[in-house]
Amino acid sequence: MGVGTAGRHMITVMCGFFLFPFLTVRGQSVSASETDYDSDTIRQIITEDISVISRKEGSQIREIPSASSYVSSRDLKLNTLTGIKEFSLIVPNMFMPDYGTKLTSPVYIRGVGSRINSPSVGLYVDGIPFFEKSSFDFDFSEIDHIEVLRGPQGTLYGRNTMGGIINVSTKSPLTHDGTGLQVSYGNYDQIRASVSHYGRFNDRFGYAVSGNYEHNGGFFRNEYDGSRADRLNSGGGRVRLRYRNNGWDVNLISNFEYSDQSGYPYCLYDPETGIVEPVNYNRTSFYRRRLASNGLLLNRTGRNLMFTSRTSHQYSSDHQGIDQDFSPRNLYYINQKETQNMISQEIELRNAETRRVSWIGGVFGFYQAFDSEVAMEYGQEAVPDEFTTDKFYRSPRYGFAVYGQATYNNLFCKGLSLTAGVRYDQEYAETSFDYYRIAAGETSLVDRFESRLSHNQVTPKISLQYRLPRTALFYATVTKGYKAGGFNTSFETVEERTFKPEYSWNYEAGVKLNFWNNRLTADLACFYIDWFDQQVYQPLSTGKGSLLKNAARSVSKGVEFSAVWNIVSTLNLRTDYGYTHAVFKKYTSGETDYSGHYLPYVPRNTLSVRLDYVFSNIRCKYYDRILFSLQYTGLGRFYWNDANSAVQNFYNTLNGRISIMKGRYTLSAWFKNITNTRYSAFYFEALGNSYIQKGRPFTVGAELSLTI
Numbered sequence: 001m002g003v004g005t006a007g008r009h010m011i012t013v014m015c016g017f018f019l020f021p022f023l024t025v026r027g028q029s030v031s032a033s034e035t036d037y038d039s040d041t042i043r044q045i046i047t048e049d050i051s052v053i054s055r056k057e058g059s060q061i062r063e064i065p066s067a068s069s070y071v072s073s074r075d076l077k078l079n080t081l082t083g084i085k086e087f088s089l090i091v092p093n094m095f096m097p098d099y100g101t102k103l104t105s106p107v108y109i110r111g112v113g114s115r116i117n118s119p120s121v122g123l124y125v126d127g128i129p130f131f132e133k134s135s136f137d138f139d140f141s142e143i144d145h146i147e148v149l150r151g152p153q154g155t156l157y158g159r160n161t162m163g164g165i166i167n168v169s170t171k172s173p174l175t176h177d178g179t180g181l182q183v184s185y186g187n188y189d190q191i192r193a194s195v196s197h198y199g200r201f202n203d204r205f206g207y208a209v210s211g212n213y214e215h216n217g218g219f220f221r222n223e224y225d226g227s228r229a230d231r232l233n234s235g236g237g238r239v240r241l242r243y244r245n246n247g248w249d250v251n252l253i254s255n256f257e258y259s260d261q262s263g264y265p266y267c268l269y270d271p272e273t274g275i276v277e278p279v280n281y282n283r284t285s286f287y288r289r290r291l292a293s294n295g296l297l298l299n300r301t302g303r304n305l306m307f308t309s310r311t312s313h314q315y316s317s318d319h320q321g322i323d324q325d326f327s328p329r330n331l332y333y334i335n336q337k338e339t340q341n342m343i344s345q346e347i348e349l350r351n352a353e354t355r356r357v358s359w360i361g362g363v364f365g366f367y368q369a370f371d372s373e374v375a376m377e378y379g380q381e382a383v384p385d386e387f388t389t390d391k392f393y394r395s396p397r398y399g400f401a402v403y404g405q406a407t408y409n410n411l412f413c414k415g416l417s418l419t420a421g422v423r424y425d426q427e428y429a430e431t432s433f434d435y436y437r438i439a440a441g442e443t444s445l446v447d448r449f450e451s452r453l454s455h456n457q458v459t460p461k462i463s464l465q466y467r468l469p470r471t472a473l474f475y476a477t478v479t480k481g482y483k484a485g486g487f488n489t490s491f492e493t494v495e496e497r498t499f500k501p502e503y504s505w506n507y508e509a510g511v512k513l514n515f516w517n518n519r520l521t522a523d524l525a526c527f528y529i530d531w532f533d534q535q536v537y538q539p540l541s542t543g544k545g546s547l548l549k550n551a552a553r554s555v556s557k558g559v560e561f562s563a564v565w566n567i568v569s570t571l572n573l574r575t576d577y578g579y580t581h582a583v584f585k586k587y588t589s590g591e592t593d594y595s596g597h598y599l600p601y602v603p604r605n606t607l608s609v610r611l612d613y614v615f616s617n618i619r620c621k622y623y624d625r626i627l628f629s630l631q632y633t634g635l636g637r638f639y640w641n642d643a644n645s646a647v648q649n650f651y652n653t654l655n656g657r658i659s660i661m662k663g664r665y666t667l668s669a670w671f672k673n674i675t676n677t678r679y680s681a682f683y684f685e686a687l688g689n690s691y692i693q694k695g696r697p698f699t700v701g702a703e704l705s706l707t708i
Contacts (some may be wrong), residue, residue, distance in 0.1 A: 681694065
């Protein structure tokens with residue numbers, strides 16, 4: 001489908017959208033203080049003054065001396081963002097490749113990320129830490145806002161935050177009430193439905209219950225049997241209780257999600273000719289996941305101190321089946337099962353009032369049990385006699401940390417502040433490995449070992465900031481980043497069983513500006529990352545697995561710019577841009593020297609521009625407001641491998657949304673990849689071949705929102 005065809009489809013759907021406003025349904029819970037489109041001006045709809053207090057810093061998000069992005073529920077709606085992979089496109093220097101399923105969701109910020117094993121970017125949902133990338137890709141439902149802090153956040157957040165932190169906050173039953181219904185339908189049988197209810201027992205005690213369902217018929221067809229290669233069915237629910245009285249704020253949150261995917265729509269690719277074969281493999285590939293998280297958050301605010309306790313438990317269980325050769329031949333097939341149980345406890349104290357010196361201190365501890373089984377079937381076309389290898393891994397990990405951070409305000413002069421913090425982490429990891437070979441009905445032990453690792457690290461932070469009241473914040477920050485080492489689950493030699501910790505020194509300077517009573521806000525940040533013992537993804541020489549190795553030294557540097565401009569009361573412009581130049585300074589793997597090569601999975605440029613316009617006070621029986629939103633995103637250039645032999649050039653997509661509103665109803669039409677841009681969403685090499693996953697084509701759909 002070319003651009004012209006996409007345009008004709010869009011016009012057809014738009015006509016149908018306005019002629020038949022009863023086609024689809026989308027819903028959203030009602031806020032006691034605000035609704036999603038309850039205003040005649042763009043300023044109130046989109047660029048509301050951000051007074052959200054960051055979870056740990058204790059300051060408004062734009063007063064933190066660090067590059068940050070804030071995305072409200074309205075932004076998510078206007079961009080039609082339903083998951084973290086789409087969300088990553090609107091944050092400067094953030095990238096999340098589409099692996100093909102929810103199995104692994106690597107996030108890269110400023111070039112810092114990890115393709116396999118533990119993530120390098122942290123994720124918290126309502127204060128609950130998500131330690132495994134397999135749990136990152138969850139359905140966005142009842143989200144209040146998301147904040148992204150770029151650069152190391154280890155002083156306050158600890159492990160897995162070397163690249164940054166993503167904080168997701170869901171809607172509170174003490175600030176929202178009512179019932180919302182949602183149904184959405186798009187081409188390729190994209191169906192989304194949700195229901196939510198927010199209620200209160202009294203002014204101090206509220207509850208929220210919500211459920212959601214998503215179905216996707218699949219964008220790519222498997223030529224072997226004609227089935228869709230990437231179907232999706234998922235559903236989940238959330239319960240939240242909140243009690244607030246006499247200085248106490250208690251939140252009890254429970255969430256569950258189940259997803260069932262056909263996945264991995266990989267195509268054989270010839271890098272020399274650029275020819276892409278269709279998806280064509282004979283063994284059913286799938287990914288199924290159960291994910292449950294529970295958290296108890298206690299806050300007690302006294303006259304001089306604020307006490308916080310965060311207790312969380314997360315459970316995930318998944319099962320992957322994948323045709324490893326991605327061909328009609330009977331070569332290799334993998335069955336993998338993983339189970340994770342994680343508990344964590346954090347206790348914090350901070351001074352409750354704004355004083356000359358403000359401080360925060362805390363302790364953190366966690367235990368994570370991680371068990372996996374990987375069975376690989378060798379088919380008749382791979383070996384003369386079929387056999388199966390079965391590998392079992394049991395990998396518990398536990399650790400603790402103490403940390404503190406203080407800010408001295410009005411240092412030497414009014415508005416000048418100095419912040420200093422330090423954290424000590426101690427972490428222990430164990431693994432036991434059993435490797436069996438099953439052939440002709442007999443099982444034999446091939447290998448078995450047990451091993452232990454321990455790591456400790458001190459991560460300091462210091463920043464200097466100068467604030468001009470209501471107009472500007474200038475800052476400079478130096479931070480040490482750190483990520484613990486660990487065990488590989490695929491290896492060929494004893495040396496490849498483990499990988500070392502990585503760490504970095506990060507230098508950042510920036511300014512956050514407010515003009516014309518916040519009608520225009522602009523942020524600019526420059527960064528330089530000096531990176532040592534970087535944990536680098538490498539495929540095994542056999543092509544049947546992957547592992548992490550350490551690169552001696554890397555450097556990442558760049559700039560980020562964000563601006564929100566309320567041009568007039570009905571017209572708003574939002575721009576986010578990031579530039580990253582990340583290279584290996586010293587890295588040799590085997591006999592190959594990658595020094596001077598660009599780091600893979602690091603786009604040179606990320607760009608997002610959104611324009612919103614609202615027509616209000618329309619005298620019509622069926623609607624009284626119309627909102628138009630158009631978004632442009634650009635990404636690239638970046639490389640898929642250390643050799644820089646596979647490249648994705650800069651590409652752009654165009655998305656749009658039109659909403660008509662009347663009272664409690666909002667009817668919308670949405671469009672994604674309007675120009676039907678062709679690009680690669682993922683690339684890898686295996687068994688001597690190259691494979692890509694194509695980006696999603698032009699999609700269109702409609703929604704209706706009903707609030708009661």
